[in-house]
Amino acid sequence: MTRSRLLTFTASLATAFTVLVALVATPAQAASTVRYVALGDSYSSGVGAGSYTSESGSCQRSTKAYPALWAAANVPASYAFVACSGATTTSVTSSQLSALSSTTTLVSISVGGNDVGFADIMRTCALYGTTQCVAAVQTAEDKARASLPGLLDNVYNAIRSRAPNARVVVLGYPVFYQLGTTCIGLSATSHAKINEGINLVDDLTKAAAGRHGFVFADVRSIFVGHQLCSGDKWLHALNFASLGISYHPMATGHSGGYYPVFRTAAA
The missing domain is CATH 1.20.5 (Single alpha-helices involved in coiled-coils or other helix-helix interfaces)
Incomplete structure (x- = not known):
């Protein structure tokens, strides 16, 4: 050559x-420019997905939850996963927001279900009849209309104050039941009323997110066909041996449902 x-x-x-x-x-x-903080309740911590980290204790943060999946795929410059099972708007404000700062660029949160008593409602519906179930959901709907917008405004204002430069993604809840199918357990009337209550909470949450300029990541449509009473469910049904995971997404609900919706909203 x-x-x-x-x-x-x-x-x-x-x-x-x-x-x-x-x-x-x-x-x-x-x-490497992304500084991500994952806030919220059990639907963000990953209750029901398994593979909980030892440091998270009763908060039950899962390596298979959507925040962990996003962090593993995107390798942010910093990542704080502080979502906790049982969290309410008040406990998020008091115990999780210290993870935020002016350098935070991305925040995710799901919250509000515990403020209106999701867990208690589902226990009532599972243990008692249709009349009690419908009444419990109606009481929660009345409470949600009266108080949830203000509670969400409080926590969203606090997030914006501590993370003024962040993109904030608010994730909703999946509607639990696929209607029009034969399903063992609760009555069709209870299924429809529970779905109605979840839709109300999601709609109030979407409106609150919009008031604050946050992105609402709606998971309802992606869970269609994967709800309880479907052939390929992504949600745990009532589990008396492990009540805490009941009505929460499985690992497939995070990888196939929450994660792709969050990934799109975070972009």
Whole structure:
């Protein structure tokens, strides 16, 4: 090979190497600017998904929950996973917001279900009849209309105050039951009333997120066909041996439902 050809070949190799390095490095460099904090309740911590981290204790933060899946795929510059089972708007404000700062660029949160008594409602519906179930949901709906907008405004104001530069993604709840199917357990009337209550909470949450300029990530449509009473459910049914996971997403509900919806909303 002549000297001129050798120089040309060497230059070509150098160019190719530079392009390859750029292609490999660009995603990591882009991800390194993201400082992500995951707030919220059990639907964010991953109750029902299994694989809970030892440090999380009763908060039951799962490595299979959507925040952990997003962090693993995107390698943010910093990541704080502080969502906790049982969290309410008040406990998020008092015990989780210290993870936020002016450098936070991305926040996720699901909250509000415990403020209107999701868990108690589902226990009432499971243990008693249709009349008691419908009454419990109606009481929760009345409470939600009266108090949930203000409670959400409080926590959202606090998030914005502590993380003024962040993109905030508010995730809703999946509607539990696929209607029009034969299903053992609660009555069709109870199924429909429970779905009605969840839709109300989601709609109030969506409106509150909009008031604050936050993104509402609606998971309801992606769970259609994967609800309770469907053939391929992503939610745990009532489990008397482990009541805490009842009506929560399985790992598949996070990987197939919450994660893709959050990934799109966070972009």
